[in-house]
Amino acid sequence: MKKFLALFVIVLVIMSCKNEEKKTEAKAEANKEIAYASFGKEINDNDALRADRMAVHYANMTVGDSVNSKMIAKVDEVCQAKGCWMKLNLENGEQVMVKFKDYGFFMPKDIAGKEVVINGKAFVNEVPVDEQRHYAEDAGKSPEEIAKITEPKKTYSFVADGVLLKEE
Template sequence: MKKIVVIAALSVVLVSCNKKEETIVKSESKMTYASFGDKITADNSITKDEMLAKYKTLKAGDTLNVKVATKINEICQNKGCWMTLDLGNSEKAFVKFKDYGFFVPMNAQKRESVVEGKAFVEETPVAELKHYAEDEGKSAEEIAKITAPKTEYKFLANGVLIAK
């Protein structure tokens, strides 16, 4: 009788271990995201390199509907009302959210993301640049160094996915 109980217990342990391994494999093969704004999927997104190439073809006033997958660099530390995306080669895109309708978590820096919306190029005035620097928590000395407008890659997102 003791042998049957021991064999049954070992069988349960072995079956449990096998199921845990299957769960780990499944979770590694498919990234899970938290969703913000409009419901979007990660399907058919372009890479940061492809996005940078597209930005280089845009002139001020041009817009492009696009979905890009890349890492988040910075996020507004007051509300999560804007973020910057890594485009590679020390380039970044400044992202605002459509109609100020949603925010993202302030601790999502360096996470993978998928962002869908309109990409465009715009000149940002000095006052706005200083405001964003304050939101980032930059020092007064760093903010004082901002003295000229800047042509930037921008993005108006209608939906965002952030890796969990």
């Protein structure tokens, strides 16, 4: 009986240690700081709205409305000419067209699918046909796709003064 009790205590101690190791690993993972590459003005990711929450704000805005904001979203496309704009996914089928304040910085052209934090001014505007065609050309669209652009389009826009690109 004493051997059984001793064996039982040993097993409990081993299991307890393993559980403690798992808890420690989980805490370390949760506290691990996210690494970012920074572009433009120095910003942080504090108080940034997730894309789905930002979509709600955009939906309540009309052409001409603007708000200072910070958001986290995935990149859908980047200007393939020089990285002078990007489109972000709002997770509701909509996109945000992001330009960079005073063309003060550009983004890498190969970041589609990566997560960014942007800081600046969110607004709703109407983009004329010639500007839409210019963006389509920058994105590498075919002449046929560009020719299909025939009407101004209401868009969700953002002028970013700073961007953080999540490093993996």
